[in-house]
Amino acid sequence: MEELRIEKLIAGGFSLARTADGKVALLDAGYPGEVVEASKKKGRSDFHTMKVERVLVPSNSRRERLCRNFPVCGGCDWQTLDYSEQLFWKREVISEQFKRVGKIELEDFEIVPSPRETNYRLxxxxxxxxxxxxxxxxxxxxxxxxxxxxxxxxxxxxxxxxxxxxxxxxxxxxxxxxxxxxxxxxxxxxxxxxxxxxxxxxxxxxxxxxxxxxxxxxxxxxxxxxxxxxxxxxxxxxxxxxxxxxxxxxxxxxxxxxxxSGRKFEIPPVAFFQNNLEVTESIVSHIFNEMKDTAGDSLLDLYSGIGTFSITVGKKMGRVTAVESNPVSVKALKANSNLNGMFGIEIVSSDVIEFLKSDQRHYSTIILDPPRSGVGSEIGLLDKFGASMVFYVSCDPTTLARDTAKLRESGYKISSVKAFDMFPQTWHVETVVCLVKKR
Ligand SMILES: C[S@@+](CC[C@H](N)C(=O)[O-])C[C@H]1O[C@@H](n2cnc3c(N)ncnc32)[C@H](O)[C@@H]1O
The missing domain is CATH 2.40.50.1070 (OB fold (Dihydrolipoamide Acetyltransferase, E2P))
Structure with missing residues (x-):
């Protein structure tokens, strides 16, 4: 057992402290500034993973739990941390991952709170x-x-x-x-x-x-x-x-x-849909605001799901192409575009990387919203489409930082970063990076 002072909260829902032997310890609980008693779970040559057994000196930002299953249940990570502190640490997690993984120093950026701290999951x-x-x-x-x-x-x-x-x-x-x-x-x-x-x-x-x-x-x-x-x-x-x-x-x-955003959607049982409606509305409005006069007239919506962005953001565009690999989502996207009278959306049922390799057309704006794993090294293929704006929507700051660094190598510049708290009480956070390139 060791007494530790917690320094910060980090990606993955861990807190971080340093042990007497100078190693980094990743703890399963505890908040910054707290002194805790922790036991060792696993030791590696470079860091330990530890379990918090007792909080000796609690943080002033610690609050009563909202549900009696916390902290045993894995649904929440930070339920006993004041909401404003949750927002602060989510921003820190994003900044740290950009610095560590993407070698990018982010300037000050905003995090938009969720209008609902509880009862938000759809x-x-x-x-x-x-x-x-x-x-x-x-x-x-x-x-x-x-x-x-x-x-x-x-x-x-x-x-x-x-x-x-x-x-x-x-x-x-x-x-x-x-x-x-x-x-x-x-x-x-x-x-x-x-x-x-x-x-x-x-x-x-x-x-x-x-x-x-x-x-x-x-x-x-x-x-x-x-x-x-x-x-x-x-x-x-x-x-x-x-x-x-x-x-x-x-x-x-x-x-x-x-x-x-005033559009109708039908969600089938096994298709992805964003989990926090109000925050998704904010993301759509943010993309509209950023688009201004730069977005042009054609949109490529990669990892389009059932059409969240094709059908909302796409209404301002002359040409929309949506790419999605889940056949259930593809079918729903067709139904949803018809439901909203957007009969012209081109719906491509394909793996995104396969599409990036084969398609040769021009798009003025690209939105991509991949799963947690991100796009990977082949994100460089985006460059050939000649888009002046790219919106990267991500629920994983680590893969987002990695892929953003790659986009910068191909000449894109970060024009804005904005975080959205899609998942209050957990360490998870949604981020939208807007990148631009003069053509
Ligand atoms: C995070 S969701 C985003 C969906 C949509 N943009 C939205 O906001 O509702 C990621 C989507 O990518 C799809 N997907 C996952 N891997 C894919 C791949 N390799 N190629 C194409 N689509 C993929 C999933 O089926 C899912 O619909």
């Missing part, structure tokens, strides 16, 4: 497990694959808690057994809720094709959970990804409606 993925009262729907324990209770969770939309416990009650009276990934026995892996504040789409994810007592579940959900407008069965044999596989609609439309 989607929650609950893990099905055997609890003390029978089948339970929880979340994963921090840094672990073992499920824990999340009763009273404050992250999901307001009506999610009622729906989660309603599903527990209904499913406990059926023959369904929680899936056990060690023994391979059981059926139900997850219950996913997607909402829009008025109604909920619920998705039952099983390992195989079997959904015991299906008819009974449908009857009970319709009777007891009237705000569930559609129920979907997703068959997913893959234990590493939650939202994958073939789905069938048990009742309702099999999609959930959402409105963003």
């Amino acid at each position: 989607k929650m993925e609950y893990v099905c497990h055997g609890g003390k009262d029978g089948l339970s729907l929880g979340l994963y324990r921090r840094n672990s694959n073992s499920p824990v209770s999340c009763q009273g969770c404050v992250l999901g939309l307001k009506d999610f808690e009622k729906a989660r416990s309603g599903f527990e009650e209904i499913l406990r009276k059926t023959a369904i057994v929680p899936y056990n990934r060690v023994t391979g026995r059981g059926e139900l892996k997850h219950v996913i809720l997607r909402g829009n504040g008025r109604e909920i789409m619920a998705i039952l994810v099983t390992k195989g094709e079997c959904l015991p007592d299906e008819n009974r579940i449908v009857l009970e959900v319709r009777k007891k959970l009237p705000y569930v407008s559609t129920l979907v069965h997703l068959m997913n044999a893959n234990d590493r990804v939650v939202m994958r596989g073939v789905s069938r609609t048990l009742f309702g439309e099999g999609v959930i409606d959402q409105e963003l």
Whole structure:
């Protein structure tokens, strides 16, 4: 056991201190300025990972927890830190990753708070497990694959808690057994809720094709959970990804409606959609503001999902091309563009890198919003499109810093950086980097 003073919060949700032997320690908890007692978990030649056992001197920025499952549940990292401090440290994490990974010194930049600190998540993925009262729907324990209770969770939309416990009650009276990934026995892996504040789409994810007592579940959900407008069965044999596989609609439309920037969207069960609606609105407005007169008339929307940027930002453009590899999202993007009367969007169902290698046209503006892994070394291929503006939207400051450095090598200059707190109570943060090039 060692007494340590915490220096700062860093990417990955860790806090950082220095041990008596001069090594860096990455701790699983604690806030800057705090003195803690920590035990060693793993030691490497260059740093230790440690567990905070006791806080000896708490920070003035520490507050009461918002939910009784913190800190055991892995849904939140910084729930007991004042919100203004969470914002401060998210900015610091971005600056540090740009400096460390991208060798870029960022000038002062703004972080936009989330209008809602709690009940902002439009989607929650609950893990099905055997609890003390029978089948339970929880979340994963921090840094672990073992499920824990999340009763009273404050992250999901307001009506999610009622729906989660309603599903527990209904499913406990059926023959369904929680899936056990060690023994391979059981059926139900997850219950996913997607909402829009008025109604909920619920998705039952099983390992195989079997959904015991299906008819009974449908009857009970319709009777007891009237705000569930559609129920979907997703068959997913893959234990590493939650939202994958073939789905069938048990009742309702099999999609959930959402409105963003005055545009209508239909979200299917296994497609990506940004998790915080108000913050996504702010990102769209920010892109509009930055575009001003420089954006030209053609937009290339890479990693387009169901059309979040093609359909909002794209309405100002004469020509829009959207590139997306998930066939479910591609289908939804086609439906969404028709729904909004944007029949001219060119929708390319392709891996982005394959597209970058083969397409030879010109675009005046590019928006890219890749998954956490970013684009990688082939981001240099963007240059041939001759765009005067590039908006890189990212939920991972580390890969964003790496890819931004590459774009600078091909002559792009950072014109602005703005962070958006898409994920309050966690260390995660969304960043938009706007890059420009004189042509
Ligand atoms: C972070 S989401 C962004 C989606 C969309 N821009 C939005 O704001 O809703 C990333 C998207 O990239 C897609 N994707 C992931 N890897 C891809 C690849 N290699 N090529 C094309 N699309 C990919 C995913 O299916 C997902 O829709």
